Amino acid sequence: xxxxxxxxxxxxxxxxxxxxxxxxxxxxxxxxxxxxxxxxxxxxxxxxxxxxxxxxxxxxxxxxxxxxxxxxxxxxxxxxxxxxxxxxxxxxxxxxxxxxxxxxxxxxxxxxxxxxxxxxxxxxxx
Amino acid sequence: xxxxxxxxxxxxxxxxxxxxxxxxxxxxxxxxxxxxxxxxxxxxxxxxxxxxxxxxxxxxxxxxxxxxxxxxxxxxxxxxxxxxxxxxxxxxxxxxxxxxxxxxxxxxxxxxxxxxxxxxxxxxxxxxxxxxxxxxxxxxxxxxxxxxxxxxxxxxxxxxxxxxxxxxxxxxxxxxxxxxxxxxxxxxxxxxxxxxxxxxxxxxxxxxxxxxxxxxxxxxxxxxxxxxxxxxxxxxxxxxxxxxxxxxxxxxxxxxxxxxxxxxxxxxxxxxxxxxxxxxxxxxxxxxxxxxxxxxxxxxxxxxxxxxxxxxxxxxxxxxxxxxxxxxxxxxxxxxxxxxxxxxxxxxxxxxxxxxxxxxxxxxxxxxxxxxxxxxxxxxxxxxxxxxxxxxxxxxxxxxxxxxxxxxxxxxxxxxxxxxxxxxxxxxxxxxxxxxxxxxxxxxxxxxxxxxxxxxxxxxxxxxxxxxxxxxxxxxxxxxxxxxxxxxxxxxxxxxxxxxxxxxxxxxxxxxxxxxxxxxxxxxxxxxxxxx
Numbered sequence: 001x002x003x004x005x006x007x008x009x010x011x012x013x014x015x016x017x018x019x020x021x022x023x024x025x026x027x028x029x030x031x032x033x034x035x036x037x038x039x040x041x042x043x044x045x046x047x048x049x050x051x052x053x054x055x056x057x058x059x060x061x062x063x064x065x066x067x068x069x070x071x072x073x074x075x076x077x078x079x080x081x082x083x084x085x086x087x088x089x090x091x092x093x094x095x096x097x098x099x100x101x102x103x104x105x106x107x108x109x110x111x112x113x114x115x116x117x118x119x120x121x122x123x124x125x126x
Numbered sequence: 127x128x129x130x131x132x133x134x135x136x137x138x139x140x141x142x143x144x145x146x147x148x149x150x151x152x153x154x155x156x157x158x159x160x161x162x163x164x165x166x167x168x169x170x171x172x173x174x175x176x177x178x179x180x181x182x183x184x185x186x187x188x189x190x191x192x193x194x195x196x197x198x199x200x201x202x203x204x205x206x207x208x209x210x211x212x213x214x215x216x217x218x219x220x221x222x223x224x225x226x227x228x229x230x231x232x233x234x235x236x237x238x239x240x241x242x243x244x245x246x247x248x249x250x251x252x253x254x255x256x257x258x259x260x261x262x263x264x265x266x267x268x269x270x271x272x273x274x275x276x277x278x279x280x281x282x283x284x285x286x287x288x289x290x291x292x293x294x295x296x297x298x299x300x301x302x303x304x305x306x307x308x309x310x311x312x313x314x315x316x317x318x319x320x321x322x323x324x325x326x327x328x329x330x331x332x333x334x335x336x337x338x339x340x341x342x343x344x345x346x347x348x349x350x351x352x353x354x355x356x357x358x359x360x361x362x363x364x365x366x367x368x369x370x371x372x373x374x375x376x377x378x379x380x381x382x383x384x385x386x387x388x389x390x391x392x393x394x395x396x397x398x399x400x401x402x403x404x405x406x407x408x409x410x411x412x413x414x415x416x417x418x419x420x421x422x423x424x425x426x427x428x429x430x431x432x433x434x435x436x437x438x439x440x441x442x443x444x445x446x447x448x449x450x451x452x453x454x455x456x457x458x459x460x461x462x463x464x465x466x467x468x469x470x471x472x473x474x475x476x477x478x479x480x481x482x483x484x485x486x487x488x489x490x491x492x493x494x495x496x497x498x499x500x501x502x503x504x505x506x507x508x509x510x511x512x513x514x515x516x517x518x519x520x521x522x523x524x525x526x527x528x529x530x531x532x533x534x535x536x537x538x539x540x541x542x543x544x545x546x547x548x549x550x551x552x553x554x555x556x557x558x559x560x561x562x563x564x565x566x567x568x569x570x571x572x573x574x575x576x577x578x579x580x581x582x583x584x585x586x587x588x589x590x591x592x593x594x595x596x597x598x599x600x601x602x603x604x605x606x607x608x609x610x611x612x613x614x615x616x617x618x619x620x621x622x623x624x625x626x627x628x629x630x631x632x633x634x635x636x637x638x639x640x641x642x643x644x645x646x647x648x649x650x651x652x653x654x655x656x657x658x
Contacts, residue, residue: 016226019219025134108230111223 037061071100155196250282265350437621448472448479511565550583
């Protein structure tokens with residue numbers, strides 16, 4: 001069974017991401033959510049998700065920090081991390097890749113593109 | 127409402143496990159939950175005699191089972207309620223996601239439109255591409271409306287039918303009718319619609335939205351399907367959203383195109399203006415040169431003739447003129463000295479007249495002293511000009527052949543205005559025409575001549591028609607009488623003073639009116655005997 005972790009401090013974005021990815025549950029994918037960076041790190045450490053959709057701008061522990069700790073400190077280099085950020089913050093892109101992110105997506109995200117990326121990363125058919 | 131599997135509420139993915147466990151502990155009873163297929167979701171397998179209750183939610187059948195010894199029905203009811211709430215949450219989530227998709231569509235479409243070239247066809251193609259991606263269609267077209275003619279023109283399309291509606295008129299067929307009404311429509315049974323123009327098309331369902339800028343319809347976007355009932359209200363909503371943005375983008379593109387065209391036209395006009403300016407400056411310089419050349423054709427100074435006072439002035443109406451004067455000493459037979467005075471006026475004005483004037487000057491100077499008489503000179507000059515100029519070109523001229531010693535003179539006028547002799551006592555004598563203008567009639571035309579005796583104090587005035595014809599702003603001519611009056615009053619003054627006096631009188635008379643004809647005046651005055 002594969003696991004996807006959705007991390008965003010805004011509840012409605014979490015719900016949208018969950019709703020977008022919900023159909024994958026019928027294919028054995030488990031969806032987990034976290035509302036901040038600390039919760040995210042705890043969930044990553046315990047559940048070791050294959051894919052993380054990670055908001056960048058969060059209080060206390062930012063998406064960059066979560067990304068860096070996951071890839072380096074937790075040794076989970078294989079975890080595919082998609083950073084999500086609001087439109088207009090593309091200048092952070094380089095910072096995200098330096099932190100070890102695998103992909104960068106901007107909000108508002110395209111639900112179809114996001115679902116397709118999840119299927120691709122988890123090796124599920126379209 | 128969408129059906130939710132029990133495992134989303136209970137079990138590994140559910141949130142109700144903690145509640146079930148707490149309730150079971152409080153009631154000191156084991157509780158087991160299985161899904162509809164008998165898979166264990168919560169608790170431990172129960173003994174066969176345990177009571178089993180179905181979990182149902184909103185009449186959507188059995189979602190699972192609760193087994194237990196105490197109040198299993200209550201647990202089943204609780205789970206049914208939670209299942210129902212989860213269904214509601216899911217439905218709400220689906221709706222929010224749908225709205226989010228639309229927001230994303232508008233957002234990404236706006237970005238694409240902004241990135242697209244500001245060009246009408248490009249915007250139309252992009253819109254159709256996006257529409258086709260979102261809404262199933264075998265045909266599609268964007269047509270723009272020519273406001274005055276009411277004709278729709280296809281600017282982008284796909285498929286075999288809708289793009290071929292190019293040239294459709296507002297009000298014609300379903301698409302034309304929707305263009306006229308300005309209200310988007312789903313037509314899911316084209317063949318049942320009385321507005322259709324033909325049955326013989328592959329389109330069975332249509333989705334049409336007007337392209338509107340404010341209340342003004344600028345065109346229409348149409349999608350078609352070969353299947354009836356192909357479209358739903360959500361499709362129309364999406365198409366309307368696209369149409370709204372497309373109309374604005376097309377209007378902007380048109381404005382941009384018009385701005386570019388206007389800028390190009392302005393550039394073209396500026397370039398043309400510059401060329402005209404250059405040509406005008408060149409022409410100006412050539413006119414200047416021509417005027418200088420022509421000025422050189424007049425005598426640099428009149429000859430100094432003992433016993434006579436000569437003065438002349440030419441004032442062209444334009445840069446170059448068609449008048450001419452000359453004073454040429456002629457060596458006559460018998461040792462007497464003669465002086466040929468001449469004022470000529472070429473037909474026409476400006477540069478063509480100036481060219482003929484130079485031709486006349488060369489002809490006269492070449493002939494002077496050769497023919498035996500003044501009439502013969504006029505005839506030869508006329509013949510030469512007739513041979514070398516167009517039929518409508520001619521020259522009027524006044525000649526005075528003066529014997530310097532005696533004052534005896536012969537006067538020939540080739541169609542020229544009457545000139546003037548003012549005697550020392552003020553008596554005026556009109557010098558009338560003695561023949562036709564030079565170059566006007568076929569060769570051999572004879573000229574008459576008038577004998578004139580120029581006594582001391584007499585003053586002869588040869589002039590062109592520009593003198594008497596000079597008019598003021600009221601349209602009145604200066605006239606022969608004013609000329610005579612001026613000359614008579616000044617007859618005792620020098621020739622130069624008389625010339626200046628006449629020109630001054632003309633200027634005062636004319637006032638602000640512009641000069642329309644060349645003005646030439648030549649005064650020859652026989653000086654009075656000075657009594658010691």
